[in-house]
Amino acid sequence: MPATEILNRDRQINDHLIRDHLVQRRQRLAAVVDPPRHPDLTRLLLSVDSALERLAQGDWGACAVCHEPVESDRLLADPLVSVCLGCLTPEQRRALEHDLETAARIQAALLPPPRVERSGWEIARVYEPLGTVSGDYVDVVEPADGEGTLIAFGDVAGKGVAAAMVMSQLHALLRSLIRLELPLPELMERTNALLLASTTASSYATLVVARLGDDGALEIANGGHLPPLVVHAEGVRPLPITGVPVGLLPEVRFQTLETRMEPGETLLLFTDGLSEAPDAAGSEFGPRRVGATAARHHGAAAPAMLATLRNDLDAFLSGSPRVDDLSLMAVRRR
Ligand SMILES: [Zn+2]
Structure with missing residues (x-):
């Protein structure tokens, strides 16, 4: 199989898995979210919806700011990521560095x-x-x-x-x-x-x-x-x-x-x-x-x-x- 076909196939498999994963996550979240009492969960629910919408439109994985592809390792780790590293705000960058230091x-x-x-x-x-x-x-x-x-x-x-x-x-x-x-x-x-x-x-x-x-x-x-x-x-x-x-x-x-x-x-x-x-x-x-x-x-x-x-x-x-x-x-x- 030519490399491009394999890549497309893998991409389709991944998109499919990510969609299933997000739909499941959404169902679980919706079952526990009581909007006025859990604003954080409500925000998470909205970002899951937004990722599902981007998957449906075919622009999931593109940076919301510069429209270049978001780093694939970050997307695999978190399908809700919507901004590339270059477009993070200083606060977002500090939060990410902190997470990475914890992971290390x-x-x-x-x-x-x-x-x-x-x-x-x-x-x-x-x-x-x-x-x-x-x-x-x-x-x-x-x-x-x-x-x-x-x-x-x-x-x-x-x-x-x-x-x-x-x-x-x-x-x-x-x-x-x-x-x-x-x-x-x-x-x-x-x-x-x-x-x-x-x-x-x-x-x-x-x-x-x-x-x-x-x-x-x-x-x-x-x-x-x-x-x-x-x-x-x-x-x-x-x-x-x-x-x-x-x-x-x-x-x-x-x-x-x-x-x-x-x-x-x-x-x-x-x-x-x-x-x-x-x-x-x-x-x-x-x-x-x-x-x-x-x-x-x-x-x-x-x-x-x-x-x-x-x-x-x-x-x-x-x-x-x-x-x-x-x-x-x-x-x-x-
Ligand atoms: Zn960007």
Whole structure:
């Protein structure tokens, strides 16, 4: 299917979902609103009506002031948004900044510490949102049964607030499902089904979940994420993708890969904010450079390997701004 057709189809699906969502919201609001006593709710009801009217007229998503398209991540996060960032009043801008700072604090509280030690493993992470919040997902979880530490690493499609909201949903879903002590393929399948059921059609994420055994055993499921690298003295060994991204298709099956890591080997995970970072000329950092840098520092502790990669990226960018959220994780067998 040509890209424009796919875009139009997705847009139609989205418009449809947004209309349903707004109609439901309107019904619920109308049931509780007693206009003289709840002026705020009445105002909200009016803005829902206005969004429905704009959907019907086909100009939903256009800025009410300048008529340019409103940022799509803001629309996905809140279908009632009617003014683009450039046309906000100073008070509206301050309110938005305050909301974003709150969101960033919530997101920071979901992260594991920058470095943790778990029976025989050292785990380090770097987490750098492009803006205030990130659509990347990084987690370390101890399952209730004590059967090996779980790490999770992923990248929600899109950027900004909408991606960050899906990220926190993914975090909550996975944390609840891990308590059920499911085999890894089933954990991925349930995450997929629940994410699909609870977000809009365009929300999906690449996701790696791995179980680290005390004896160096590694079981890993990779839903469409960039292949993680096992870094050792002779170079790097990429671990293949074993399934599709989560939240994209119903009833998909996930495979896992079982391998073993030797003492001194490091499992390196990264988002495309590293491998696809473009320099001023438009050429990308590239997965090869990621592998080469990591291999040169195969003996380094997990945080040191990530710091080296981060420095190499800065040297490569030589002042060009980053264009995506950036996350890295190094899992070293001690
Ligand atoms: Zn505008």
